[in-house]
Amino acid sequence: MNQNYRKIKIAYIGAGSAAWALTIVRDLIVSKTLSNTELVFVDIDPEKLEDTTRLAKRYNQITKGNLDIKATSKMEVAIKDADFVINSVLAGAGHVLQEKIRNISEANGYYRGIESREFNMVSDYSTLYSAYDQYHYIIDLVQKMRDIAPDAWLVNVSNPMLEVHTIILRENKIKAISYCDGTLHSRMVAEFFGVDPKKTQIQLAGVNHNIWLARFSQDGQDLTFKISEWVKEKSQEYWKNDPFYNTYDETIYYHDISKHQQFSKAAIDMYKYYGLYPVGDTVRSGSWKYHYDLETKKKWYGPYGGLDSEIGWSRYLEHIKNKNELMKNLSTENDERILETIPPKMGEDPVIPFIEAILFDKKVRSHFDIRNEYAGEKIIPMLPSNVAVEVPALIDKNGIHPEQVQLNDRVIKECLIPRVVNMEIALEAYNQGSYDVLLEAIYRDVRTRSNHQAEQVLNSVLSIPENKGGKNHYR
């Protein structure tokens, strides 16, 4: 296939979130090879869709791009004969629902919400109680692609990624890959420990939000000793003297909390216990011991208690709000301001490079979510075949070529398998429409004190108007 012969069509679903959509526009334009692509935005919110489309067209114009940008509220129109479908949708009431669930949960004795379970952050990505709409949507999307764009690749960037990508691969109908930008944290990790990430061989492996530095080397030499040295010689001083850890700034930006978590006492405790360095969102998980209450979180993550504390999460919500306002206002700004906000150079996310690799046989290496048994071999032998793992892979015109990775028993048995078991429970509840499975999951929550409490919180959560679909489904 060659771009000179045929225009490439990409559907982008979930364009209402302008920030991510604009990075795709930018990357397409600067890629050159894809700069005359037909890009079709989809969103169910007509106002947001119009905003994003207007801004994207403006950006295309300013940068003298050649993209053919369209918009539709009908997913089928966008998907039909597409070469690639990018999915960034969090279906249903999304964050609104999750905030409501958290409030109800905390009122019932579940600090930070009943989704806050081990090994998938202690945050708002619900795998169970608010994900009905998301799972329903994903299955529908896969079916539609099979029907009207059977040769297209699905590039999914939406959460909860382990569950979503596992659903996709078990449907077994289309070509698909998922991508989480949490994997980019590895560069920061390398720099922090005094190594040039460009010269370093880095392999992350695990499942989404639960990934570990499986390889960290330079010219064949293992560099893990640099982490151990830092822990031994510099960590105490760092936590004592770094301003992040010893001052409290009301206006701290969420990015700083996210960044500093990566080198917090929790991260180092996990590194010591598991024997591999936890990367990105992984640090937000661990077992419940880091998360009993705000005081415990502060002890392990510093004065803000990490991204998932009351403090950290409020900063994240503030960030989302600001970003949305920024994007909303951007189309009324002048050209310079727009270019300043979204500089026209390739970003770090490998979504467009992935597409180029498939189409034009460029070799692209990055971390993706793919099926654990791939081309007849298991990537992580102790996990089931039909589960989405997050691993390094080389992409070319022939598809995905996962690298061999080496994790250890402790990470697999004490983190990945328990996380996969939780995923299975979420999917079983969904597949069977079972209220009982949801309830059983709450019975197993470390914070449940009685059957009554578990029933009460589940019934309250299912009664939120935004959870209507779930309430009908889980019987």
Place this chain on the structure above:
Amino acid sequence: MNQNYRKIKIAYIGAGSAAWALTIVRDLIVSKTLSNTELVFVDIDPEKLEDTTRLAKRYNQITKGNLDIKATSKMEVAIKDADFVINSVLAGAGHVLQEKIRNISEANGYYRGIESREFNMVSDYSTLYSAYDQYHYIIDLVQKMRDIAPDAWLVNVSNPMLEVHTIILRENKIKAISYCDGTLHSRMVAEFFGVDPKKTQIQLAGVNHNIWLARFSQDGQDLTFKISEWVKEKSQEYWKNDPFYNTYDETIYYHDISKHQQFSKAAIDMYKYYGLYPVGDTVRSGSWKYHYDLETKKKWYGPYGGLDSEIGWSRYLEHIKNKNELMKNLSTENDERILETIPPKMGEDPVIPFIEAILFDKKVRSHFDIRNEYAGEKIIPMLPSNVAVEVPALIDKNGIHPEQVQLNDRVIKECLIPRVVNMEIALEAYNQGSYDVLLEAIYRDVRTRSNHQAEQVLNSVLSIPENKGGKNHYR
């Protein structure tokens, strides 16, 4: 091999517990084919060893048996050149230690002790905090057998069986099988639901203490409908009218509690949720929802709160005490009384039949613990290869022939895998001598409220004099 040419030698380790040892003596005598076996008792307690040996010899005499009964405190002497080694040892301070651990745990907010975790009964079989001596002993036993009786079969009947048999098979040095009499409950289940167990095909499958009625049929007809019918039409009446459930008798015998658990509300709740009937000790597990406190236990298991409540367990300890006294006094009784207590007919446990099957090619079918991957095929595909599963098997001179069994996703994903994960954590703590792994296991306990509580209970438990070996080992 033929019994006419060579005397068979069986070592029986742990003969201090006379009751089990005497059933072996009885079964050997009544088997005829093995009645002139050399049987060597071993125990580290000289007094108990002497008591058992005296009683065994007396029984041999009364029944005109031809056994050559010996006793030694040296395990090596018994094992050397043995054909079979039967192990019934709970090494270390055993029940004494476990009762002490329970008291300390309850004082620290862990109702029923910190071993009381999901999916391995809520009882005193410790897999973590008191099992050091047991694991150490088992590895030593396997090594000794490899050295001085490499062709012998190990028949293990000791707990915690999942952990112990998994250790044995991972050592990969000798032929071995484990057996738990909990599997015999299936006969009672069949009778209760109005079926003749002798005419019924029954398959149990799972891991030790976590076994499920995978097949229940007669002449090819599935009989599960009999259970569902009973649940629907008779269960409410039964729980209302059966004297066990509506009266409270101070002197109730522990066997009655054990038996009635099998048809308790907890058992039926598990049956409804998991879709397969839980058999034997399985009913004592489930998730923590049946076990928060005595009141909850009573709701699910009846007025005594099941075998693992304060009430039920006190009856069990009483039973053990009575049994030991009975056995102690038995050798001073007259012949009639001895024969009355231990009637000379083959018992239900398939230990001696197993030996006959191996030696004389008798076909014996029963439930045993064996390696999950057997002769190149996995018996329960979703579980790891090198884990002990409890399944039906046919035994003959060529060894073990496991039957094909069919469990469902819910049992495997929500019960067996979490139980196997706990087993892995116990073995990892042991293999690495890691205090941190023990602590992490307590952090994950549903009853842990703070890191301090977890550390406090673990340190207190490791400080018991009877836990000396463990304290030195887990650093």
